Amino acid sequence: xxxxxxxxxxxxxxxxxxxxxxxxxxxxxxxxxxxxxxxxxxxxxxxxxxxxxxxxxxxxxxxxxxxxxxxxxxxxxxxxxxxxxxxxxxxxxxxxxxxxxxxxxxxxxxxxxxxxxxxxxxxxxxxxxxxxxxxxxxxxxxxxxxxxxxxxxxxxxxxxxxxxxxxxxxxxxxxxxxxxxxxxxxxxxxxxxxxxxxxxxxxxxxxxxxxxxxxxxxxxxxxxxxxxxxxxxxxxxxxxxxxxxxxxxxxxxxxxxxxxxxxxxxxxxxxxxxxxxxxxxxxxxxxxxxxxxxxxxxxxxxxxxxxxxxxxxxxxxxxxxxxxxxxxxxxxxxxxxxxxxxxxxxxxxxxxxxxxxxxxxxxxxxxxxxxxxxxxxxxxxxxxxxxxxxxxxxxxxxxxxxxxxxxxxxxxxx
Amino acid sequence: xxxxxxxxxxxxxxxxxxxxxxxxxxxxxxxxxxxxxxxxxxxxxxxxxxxxxxxxxxxxxxxxxxxxxxxxxxxxxxxxxxxxxxxxxxxxxxxxxxxxxxxxxxxxxxxxxxxxxxxxxxxxxxxxxxxxxxxxxxxxxxxxxxxxxxxxxxxxxxxxxxxxxxxxxxxxxxxxxxxxxxxxxxxxxxxxxxxxxxxxxxxxxxxxxxxxxxxxxxxxxxxxxxxxxxxxxxxxxxxxxxxxxxxxxxxxxxxxxxxxxxxxxxxxxxxxxxxxxxxxxxxxxxxxxxxxxxxxxxxxxxxxxxxxxxxxxxxxxxxxxxxxxxxxxxxxxxxxxxxxxxxxxxxxxxxxxxxxxxxxxxxxxxxxxxxxxxxxxxxxxxxxxxxxxxxxxxxxxxxxxxxxxxxxxxxxxx
Numbered sequence: 074x075x076x077x078x079x080x081x082x083x084x085x086x087x088x089x090x091x092x093x094x095x096x097x098x099x100x101x102x103x104x105x106x107x108x109x110x111x112x113x114x115x116x117x118x119x120x121x122x123x124x125x126x127x128x129x130x131x132x133x134x135x136x137x138x139x140x141x142x143x144x145x146x147x148x149x150x151x152x153x154x155x156x157x158x159x160x161x162x163x164x165x166x167x168x169x170x171x172x173x174x175x176x177x178x179x180x181x182x183x184x185x186x187x188x189x190x191x192x193x194x195x196x197x198x199x200x201x202x203x204x205x206x207x208x209x210x211x212x213x214x215x216x217x218x219x220x221x222x223x224x225x226x227x228x229x230x231x232x233x234x235x236x237x238x239x240x241x242x243x244x245x246x247x248x249x250x251x252x253x254x255x256x257x258x259x260x261x262x263x264x265x266x267x268x269x270x271x272x273x274x275x276x277x278x279x280x281x282x283x284x285x286x287x288x289x290x291x292x293x294x295x296x297x298x299x300x301x302x303x304x305x306x307x308x309x310x311x312x313x314x315x316x317x318x319x320x321x322x323x324x325x326x327x328x329x330x331x332x333x334x335x336x337x338x339x340x341x342x343x344x345x346x347x348x349x350x351x352x353x354x355x356x357x358x359x360x361x362x363x364x365x366x367x368x369x370x371x372x373x374x375x376x377x378x379x380x381x382x383x384x385x386x387x388x389x390x391x392x393x394x395x396x397x398x399x400x401x402x403x404x405x406x407x408x409x410x411x412x413x414x415x416x417x418x419x420x421x422x423x424x425x426x427x428x429x430x431x432x433x434x435x436x437x438x439x440x441x442x443x444x445x446x447x448x449x450x451x452x453x454x455x456x457x458x459x460x461x462x463x464x465x466x467x468x469x470x471x472x473x474x475x476x477x478x479x480x481x482x483x484x485x486x487x
Numbered sequence: 488x489x490x491x492x493x494x495x496x497x498x499x500x501x502x503x504x505x506x507x508x509x510x511x512x513x514x515x516x517x518x519x520x521x522x523x524x525x526x527x528x529x530x531x532x533x534x535x536x537x538x539x540x541x542x543x544x545x546x547x548x549x550x551x552x553x554x555x556x557x558x559x560x561x562x563x564x565x566x567x568x569x570x571x572x573x574x575x576x577x578x579x580x581x582x583x584x585x586x587x588x589x590x591x592x593x594x595x596x597x598x599x600x601x602x603x604x605x606x607x608x609x610x611x612x613x614x615x616x617x618x619x620x621x622x623x624x625x626x627x628x629x630x631x632x633x634x635x636x637x638x639x640x641x642x643x644x645x646x647x648x649x650x651x652x653x654x655x656x657x658x659x660x661x662x663x664x665x666x667x668x669x670x671x672x673x674x675x676x677x678x679x680x681x682x683x684x685x686x687x688x689x690x691x692x693x694x695x696x697x698x699x700x701x702x703x704x705x706x707x708x709x710x711x712x713x714x715x716x717x718x719x720x721x722x723x724x725x726x727x728x729x730x731x732x733x734x735x736x737x738x739x740x741x742x743x744x745x746x747x748x749x750x751x752x753x754x755x756x757x758x759x760x761x762x763x764x765x766x767x768x769x770x771x772x773x774x775x776x777x778x779x780x781x782x783x784x785x786x787x788x789x790x791x792x793x794x795x796x797x798x799x800x801x802x803x804x805x806x807x808x809x810x811x812x813x814x815x816x817x818x819x820x821x822x823x824x825x826x827x828x829x830x831x832x833x834x835x836x837x838x839x840x841x842x843x844x845x846x847x848x849x850x851x852x853x854x855x856x857x858x859x860x861x862x863x864x865x866x867x868x869x870x871x872x873x874x875x876x877x878x879x880x881x882x883x884x885x886x887x888x889x890x891x892x893x894x895x896x897x898x899x900x901x
Contacts, residue, residue, distance in 0.1 A: 130894060384799045
């Protein structure tokens with residue numbers, strides 16, 4: 074690599090929210106302000122849209138007190154965007170880069186965001202404009218390749234695990250079948266986190282259905298009936314991405330099975346809308362009601378709370394999210410990398426320790442990572458190996474407690 | 488009142504969960520163990536069902552360490568029940584009381600639970616069996632009469648306020664119309680709490696619909712369009728109990744409007760199922776989509792998380808819930824009351840202070856309390872007076888933060 078480039082730096086945020094995405098933003102600001110070669114520390118509002126529109130703000134002007142406050146709030150403080158820039162967009166972006174003398178481009182997001190950073194890097198190189206382009210990882214889906222895990226996942230996993238701990242107590246208190254739908258269209262990482270607060274077989278969720286496996290409605294009904302017979306209740310964790318052997322979403326399968334109109338919305342690609350609707354949970358609850366007779370069946374869809382609930386962030390996740398922002402700046406000015414994505418390497422489980430490293434953008438862009446087989450157990454459970462992997466990322470979970478239920482005997486006759 | 492009765496005490500838990508209901512249980516155990524006249528400190532599993540079945544446990548045998556753990560877990564640790572005992576049930580309960588030499592009956596729950604305690608008191612008196620019967624208040628709905636507020640409400644309000652704070656950030660980051668359905672079939676207290684974390688007009692929720700007002704779908708659509716025009720986005724808080732002028736639930740109104748099959752389930756009394764389904768949120772989202780053209784509309788139904796999420800309890804609520812359990816024991820052995828319900832009197836808002844007092848069972852049983860007019864503002868908002876009332880009960884909320892968004896100017900030509 075060449076000498077350290079002198080010029081402004083800009084960062085953007087892209088894709089869905091996490092509760093620690095602004096930790097990475099603040100990590101970037103803190104680190105960039107310390108680098109003499111970085112002349113200005115800028116931010117782009119709504120990601121590449123802000124670069125196209127020259128809607129840039131001076132993050133170097135923020136007080137450190139306000140930055141600490143912003144670090145703790147969920148969802149992109151700069152505003153987010155879902156947009157893959159085309160060739161002509163990139164040409165316009167380079168004009169903005171030149172106009173603002175920007176030599177460092179940082180982009181916080183998932184695999185699509187890494188791809189955008191990659192496109193920007195290629196285009197600027199073709200145009201002979203020297204730049205450093207870095208991807209800063211974030212996603213509650215935990216589906217980026219190379220990295221051990223993604224900032225944003227630990228907090229979402231903590232929320233989901235806490236939600237199931239509470240719902241298990243709720244269900245013990247007033248029994249029945251309870252189905253909870255968890256985010257994650259393609260990979261089951263977040264749904265699997267529903268199990269992290271369990272102490273034993275009797276604690277829910279008793280059944281876990283992930284998109285890494287084919288969802289068979291008949292097997293599901295048998296599973297539920299079996300658990301219900303054993304415990305008089307059953308808690309089910311379901312990924313929003315469950316599908317049949319051909320990859321058809323369950324909601325569509327159900328509509329065809331039941332002859333009902335297709336519940337929920339489809340997008341322009343014909344994909345069923347999975348988030349921001351209770352249709353999948355309601356369909357599963359109806360399936361159980363129609364097949365198991367008069368029992369109490371309820372469904373909840375956790376929805377956006379999973380990615381934006383502000384009061385239950387994982388301290389481990391907060392720290393790592395801050396660190397990847399700082400590490401991106403360090404990598405960009407190191408002279409060792411023209412571009413890259415920041416990844417996390419796990420050093421130890423107990424006590425948990427990690428470090429960051431740089432991986433090429435094209436190793437992270439586009440393709441996502443499903444859960445490996447070793448993290449699944451059969452068709453409706455996860456493994457102890459997953460538990461060991463994921464629990465440290467939540468920052469730890471307080472176990473629930475039970476009364477000892479010592480039977481009282483009648484009083485001795487006076 | 489007569490001299491202090493000597494005999495065993497029993498407590499039960501009834502109705503829906505809260506995250507502090509076991510604080511009251513533990514407050515009872517702590518206080519009862521200190522009273523020489525109370526010979527044994529018992530608990531009934533699943534409320535009156537446990538008394539009918541002689542399913543009683545010795546709570547005096549629990550270690551204080553385990554009691555502290557149990558105090559922090561959500562939902563009835565003894566198990567709950569939804570059952571109003573009939574005359575013949577009460578006769579059987581008296582048999583259990585005699586058999587176990589029980590002279591003190593405590594029942595944690597809402598207005599139905601107070602009514603049960605009242606029935607038990609009357610029946611035992613008729614049978615000439617001397618007892619003390621006390622109701623210990625709990626409900627996330629905050630709809631008990633006499634008391635300033637109900638233990639359980641502050642924590643649920645905190646959760647809902649946090650959820651809306653986070654969802655507002657989510658919606659700023661990726662704009663659109665977002666509808667969140669909040670629990671509370673008859674009263675709007677919990678839905679109103681959605682506003683407690685707002686800093687200004689621009690923070691969501693921008694619109695709040697409560698069962699204390701008639702829900703007019705046309706006015707709703709106009710309200711949403713107006714907010715959307717102003718901010719490019721709109722967050723709506725809706726009580727599950729919204730209804731038309733005749734009291735017909737909106738979900739039923741919508742089914743008739745849209746000619747679609749009735750979404751959701753009805754119970755044996757023909758009441759529409761409101762909790763444990765996403766049907767209401769989805770109906771409202773469809774209404775907006777059908778009338779506002781191509782904009783992003785999403786709905787979440789917060790569901791049981793509101794009453795059982797274990798990681799966001801209000802410290803004020805925890806303390807008060809513990810205190811009402813203790814106060815019930817103190818009242819029962821004071822010699823001043825044969826029966827009663829524990830209520831809370833607010834002494835000051837800032838700094839917040841409260842005390843407990845005893846109110847007759849029949850002042851709390853059966854009828855519930857809606858929000859007073861002074862806590863509402865027009866048809867779609869709540870008042871500053873409500874804010875002053877409810878905020879202290881949450882234990883306080885950290886305000887969200889924004890970047891200052893100082894525009895960056897292009898670089899000076901080199």
